[in-house]
Amino acid sequence: MSRRSVRTGRPQKRGFSLFPRRKASTPGQQSRAGRNLPAAIGVGAALLIPILAGLMFLPLAFVFTVAVLGAVGVWETSRALEVRRIRVPLAPSLAASIAMPLAAYFGGAESLAFASVASVFVLLVWRSLDPAPDATRSIMAGTFTLLWVPFLLSFAMLLVRADGGHLVIATLLLLVVANDTFGYIIGATFGKHAMAPKISPKKSWEGFGGSIGGAIVVGVLCSVFLLGHPVWVGLLLAVATVASATAGDLAESMIKRELGVKDMGTILPGHGGVMDRLDSIVFASPMAYLLSATLVPGLL
Template sequence: MSDLHSINEAINKRAGRKLLPSIGVSLFLISLVWFSLASYRVIFAGLVTIAVILGIRELHHALTTTKIDIPQWSLTTAAVALSAAAWFGGVSGLSVATAIAFPCLLVLLLPRGTEGFVGTASASALALIYLPFLAGFLILLARPSNGLARVMTLVVLVGCNDTFAYLTGVLFGKHPLAPKISPKKTIEGLVGSLVFTVIGGSLAFHFIMDSDWWLGAIAGLVTVFTATAGDLIESALKRDMAIKDMGNLLPGHGGIMDRLDSVLFAAPALWLALEIVRRAQDSGLL
């Protein structure tokens, strides 16, 4: 037992995370996503909205360390509106709602005066696009009748990327991928995630999506790029604000945004890939 404890502590130290709580939280979140999609898909849209609202709260708190005060309640209202627009209006609804929400946010900042307006307006725009807009593509993935399969395919892709980047990085990582942004990430971890996410994507498209395996391999490649980029971008934000995590709500992960970072960037890419495949099939090209 002491040997297992020592191994676990060594892994935690090298990875910078507590492994067992992280696994437990991940399994719980996957179960919650599956249950919501398997029962009533609109519940999943509600869960996404709640996650976005919590993410806005975390980002608001983090930005206050840099003396930037984004309008939390205005962004929360925008998050609810964008989520509803995505669910009821599809990608067109999401796009129009975002176009309306952006100038509204700027107008609501005017009573604060001109001091710090550029910084606050820029941070508010970042928050609007980063959270409710990108998260809207999670809702778009869940809208069709095969929403369960589409979202669970995303879960497999992002899960393979995160898990095998973590494992191969811990076991074999020696060469930093982006030392100034995220010192724990390694080139070996990236290679591991690339190999296993391509395999996972191929299997997911074949068995879950009932589609060609090679489309899943391509989706795996795209997911590695987008999910890793999302992770690095959030790391860059945290490093600039001199914080380790966006929050502490999820044991072993940090905050909601620490869990959403890769998903937010991977979801639009997968949605676009599935749309291209659907239209190609409808036109007889596939």
């Protein structure tokens, strides 16, 4: 027999959902976009301040911090893939997520390329010796995870090891923060036209415009006062960072939608998982490296 509402006597609809429904938001907790805003601001500042301090004064600590965050991102991705019964070989993947950034920092681009190839080879051998089924899917998922997280993140290490590279990374981080902050504020206030409703319904063109505007201000200021370059360099960095960060955010949203998960993890209150914060940076890091090597060769 169906349960009936006490007030109306009508049958209550019952259904199954992969995720429990959220409780109604209370003042001071959930924002319009669904975030716990005070927690998000506090966690963001707690992450950004020590990372910038390490970048400026103790680069090796910054490198190890990024390597650990990359390893956590790999772990979160592997857990998310298990929802579809895709098992990533965790031990070699975690080892590779540490090895790639260190190889990039101490040995440069050639060492990063060697470490990437070696990591995929070890992953292949490791999984081939495992009698569990679905070895092909497991190897492909592991390779995808390594190339998505630690490999792309290691481009930031290539910048750090260059003269003046720590200032470029600091600018990149500030631009990513500006992209998220201004995009969130403008999108939550004025957003009406979704960019990709089937992938990320809450990301709007208005928010994207806010990201561009805020990043341009930050980019120009950093270019002139931090990097000592003309205004056009700041404009180029701002637009390129917002474009790549947005692409990274949409890419992760598409992966989560395919897997049927809301967040990659719950380790960061107000944000979700580490990968929910790294999604923009992993795409923006190689962009900054490519710009410094091609269009703006004097950036470093």
